[in-house]
Amino acid sequence: MSLPNIGSSTAAKPAEGAGAASVKPDNKVSASVEAKNLLNISIVQASLEVSLSTQNEPLALLYKTAITNLNEALQPQFGENAIQNAAGQDNTPDGTAGRIVTLSTAFFESYKGQHSDEDPDTALKNFMDIVRGGMEKGFEEAREILDGLKVLQGDIAGNIDKTYELVMKGYADFEASQKSPQPEESAESE
Template identity: 55%
Template sequence: MANSVSLNAKSVPADARVANQGEVTPTQRAKMALNASIVQASASISIGAADDPQALLYKTAITSINEALQAELGENAVQNAASQDNSPQGTADRILALSTGFLDSYKKQHPDMEDSAALEKFIATIKDGIEQGFKEARGILKGLDVLGGDIAGNVDKTYELVMKGLDEFAAKTAQPQAENA
């Protein structure tokens, strides 16, 4: 609900009245009207923000994140990410794809290790990181007082799927190594 702002000769700044002996020129009136509309718009934005500050915070954050990610992930990166499969299986699949994709880099950084030892150490390192990540995520969700019911169940299911997927990846990756030996 916007408050109306009226303009009259009494609202003219003192220096303008003195300079023009109480009269307001059309240029001054236009400038005052512009200033009044700016004040009115600012007031309505401030009033709207007071009514729903979280919505303003959310919109500002999403806009800024989208701008920061635009160069790498394209327009509306946040909205596009939100539209992906966020089920326990979909989330586990993304975690597994991302984490297991570093095996070759890990082997290159540890050329002195045999493939089987590198795989074993890599999986242990990945599992430690994933366990830490899930622990932190649970802590955040608990702090927000939303870790319960379906959310807790989905977190647990995702964790189980990730650990099972890592074990399957390790077995599958070790198999060709054993055959080559």
């Protein structure tokens, strides 16, 4: 299905006869208004595209927003697109959660190497804070988008909640497996 080219509507163009001279380079207000209009147009167009596909793949949207925000959270340490969104993947709660956990925690060794001056448990905590923050933001954005499209209900809402729980469990398991072993103090040694 082809979408109308909203970007070519008159809302983004100057009025007839106004020409380019009406938007002066030093007129920050006009340039700001025009930039805002163009942004609004692109948001509407993206929303139309999302609304056409989210009915069928809400967890794909969840995955995309989670990965986008994880990429942003990891960018300072690992550069752009640290986690890639691969096409044709299992978009069940288990599959989505598994990819989110696996792809995001795969960067821990590199993160630890870049923060070798930190205590290993501190580095783990800081890394998990970054990863959880990106994941939380992604889930929040996906829920907002799906709610705005009036599809965040029933199985879709349940699958997102299940995916979230599985991601949190996966992160907890990963964190527990990476923590330094604590010395056992027995009562007999006292």
